[in-house]
Amino acid sequence: MSKANPSPSLPPGLQLYQMAIGHYVSRALFVAAKLGVADLLASGPREASELAKDSRTDSAALARMLRLLASVGVFEVQDDGRFANTPVGEMLREDVPGSSRASVMLFSGVGIQDGWKELEYCVRTGQPAFRKASPDADPFTQMAADPEAAALFDKAMATFAPQTAAAVAAAYDFSRFKTLVDVGGGNGSLLLGILKGNPGLRGIVFDQPHVAERAKAKIREAGMSERCEAVGGSFFESVAPGGDAYLLKHVIHDWDDERAAAILRTCRAALPSHGVVLIIEGLYPARIERSLESRGAASNDLNMLVCTGGRQRSEAEFRDLYRASGLRLTRIVSTATGICVMEGERA
Numbered sequence: 067m068s069k070a071n072p073s074p075s076l077p078p079g080l081q082l083y084q085m086a087i088g089h090y091v092s093r094a095l096f097v098a099a100k101l102g103v104a105d106l107l108a109s110g111p112r113e114a115s116e117l118a119k120d121s122r123t124d125s126a127a128l129a130r131m132l133r134l135l136a137s138v139g140v141f142e143v144q145d146d147g148r149f150a151n152t153p154v155g156e157m158l159r160e161d162v163p164g165s166s167r168a169s170v171m172l173f174s175g176v177g178i179q180d181g182w183k184e185l186e187y188c189v190r191t192g193q194p195a196f197r198k199a200s201p202d203a204d205p206f207t208q209m210a211a212d213p214e215a216a217a218l219f220d221k222a223m224a225t226f227a228p229q230t231a232a233a234v235a236a237a238y239d240f241s242r243f244k245t246l247v248d249v250g251g252g253n254g255s256l257l258l259g260i261l262k263g264n265p266g267l268r269g270i271v272f273d274q275p276h277v278a279e280r281a282k283a284k285i286r287e288a289g290m291s292e293r294c295e296a297v298g299g300s301f302f303e304s305v306a307p308g309g310d311a312y313l314l315k316h317v318i319h320d321w322d323d324e325r326a327a328a329i330l331r332t333c334r335a336a337l338p339s340h341g342v343v344l345i346i347e348g349l350y351p352a353r354i355e356r357s358l359e360s361r362g363a364a365s366n367d368l369n370m371l372v373c374t375g376g377r378q379r380s381e382a383e384f385r386d387l388y389r390a391s392g393l394r395l396t397r398i399v400s401t402a403t404g405i406c407v408m409e410g411e412r413a
Contacts, residue, residue, distance in 0.1 A: 089179075091138055094131050095158075096174035098140070099167050103132065104151055104158035107141070111148035164228070168221035177215065181372045194375035205320060205374035206274070220280060223316075224255035226403075230315070231259025233401040234346060238409075240264045240311070247272055247309035249301055249333060250317035254281040257313075258288050269294040272306040301329050305336050312337065315346035319366075320376040323387060330391035330410075337412060343393055345408040350378040359404075384408055 076084070098104070101121040106112065114129035121128065129149075136143045140158065142150045151159075157166045172178065184195035196203055209216050234256075240246060241264060248257040251271040261269050269290075271281040275298030282296045297306040302325070305312065312333040318326045333343045350367065354360045367378035379387065381398065388395040393410040400406050 090134065092174045093179075094134050095140065095170055097131065098135055099158055099170045099174075102160065103141075103149075104155050104167075105160055107149065107151045107155070108159055108161075111144055111150040113148055117149065164225070166225060168218055169225045172218055172222035175218075178369070178373060185368075185372060188372050192371075195372050197375070205376075216276070217280075220253045220277075223252050227255035228259055230346075230401075230403055230405070231256050232263070233403040233405075234407060235260050235263035237401040238344075238399050238407045240267055243267060243309075243311045245270065245309045246311045246313060247306050247336075249273075249305050249312055249314045249329070251281065251313075251315075252277060253284045254288075254294065254296060255284065256315055258285065258290055258294065261290060261293055267293075270306045270309060271296040272299065272301065274298060274300070301332055303332065305332050307336050309336065310338055310341040311344060312341070313344045313346065318345055318376075318387070319347055319370055319378055320374040322375055322377070323390070326376070326387055327390045330387065330393060334392050334412065339412065341411070342396075343388075343410045345384065345410070346405055347408070348378065348405050349384070349398075350380045352380065389413065 101123065103117060103121065106117050106120050114132065115125045117123075117132075118125035118128045132141050132149050133143060135141050135155075136149070139152055140155045142152050142155075144150055156162060157164065158170065159165060160167050181195040184198055187193070187198050188195055191197075194205065196205065200207070209219060240260060244266075245268045246257065246260065247270045248254070249272050251257050251273055254269075254271040257269045257271055261267055271278065271285070271294065273281060273296070278296040278298035285291055285294045285296060288294075299305070301317075314329070314333070318329065321329065330343060337343065348363060348366070350363050351360055354364060363378055370376040370378060385395045388408075388410045392413050394413040395408060395410050397409050398406050399409070
């Protein structure tokens with residue numbers, strides 16, 4: 067089993083110290099992504115002075131930051147002192163397939179980092195960080211008012227959409243459906259991937275009106291306008307009608323049980339008698355161990371508390387949530403990416 071701690075042989079005190087300074091790497095990674103250092107290294111190794119000139123930074127300071135990132139394998143310091151990308155650093159480039167730059171900028175960026183500054187408040191109250199200043203806000207209010215943040219969120223969420231779509235399409239049979247509605251589907255990347263693998267399937271992306279506009283552009287760009295459309299609205303009030311399968315990928319974990327059940331009930335209201343509601347998320351493990359898998363689940367769960375007020379859920383908790391929404395969890399299908407497709411029908 068893979069271990070979350072890379073240096074278990076260190077004395078316990080030093081292990082704690084390494085954990086305590088984890089934000090050093092996170093912040094350096096964000097700045098490197100923002101400056102586009104990996105893109106500047108796309109053609110090969112370069113001196114820090116060259117990189118500093120192109121990124122409008124201080125040469126000595128930039129070199130110090132890049133050495134830290136080299137120590138964790140993002141970049142490499144060559145014998146002559148020049149810096150180069152590693153395979154990890156290559157994924158920080160903007161122009162490579164599967165680029166992780168947007169997700170790095172989102173998760174190590176100021177917005178989420180500021181939320182985590184309020185972790186003590188979250189742990190004491192059980193409320194997300196934004197409630198401290200805005201008790202009546204919801205997790206996506208500020209994003210809707212910031213087009214740049216919304217675009218970054220869309221891009222980050224779409225980072226793994228092609229792999230996720232392929233894994234979900236390979237594990238779950240969509241051929242029996244006529245129309246798939248992706249509720250909270252963002253810019254439509256996941257749904258478009260599923261449609262490409264299922265030529266007889268039609269799709270509807272349903273999200274907030276300003277998000278649906280971005281999805282419409284993505285659909286046109288993909289040449290899928292004849293088979294896919296985007297509809298705006300609030301999934302607390304209703305969802306787009308006409309689907310025989312309603313899909314929610316990494317939507318339910320953004321919300322507490324009361325609001326998650328409310329979203330599922332609007333899906334149930336639109337559901338035909340033969341239809342299904344599909345939740346695509348990871349399952350919280352029955353036992354937390356010292357592994358990357360457990361660390362990933364626990365980290366995501368705590369981030370949901372801090373940023374949205376939501377949570378990761380176990381199989382038993384998903385069954386309870388379906389039941390509270392007038393649905394019944396009928397089966398769980400694992401995928402190659404580690405997330406699951408949970409299928410529910412009318413109870």
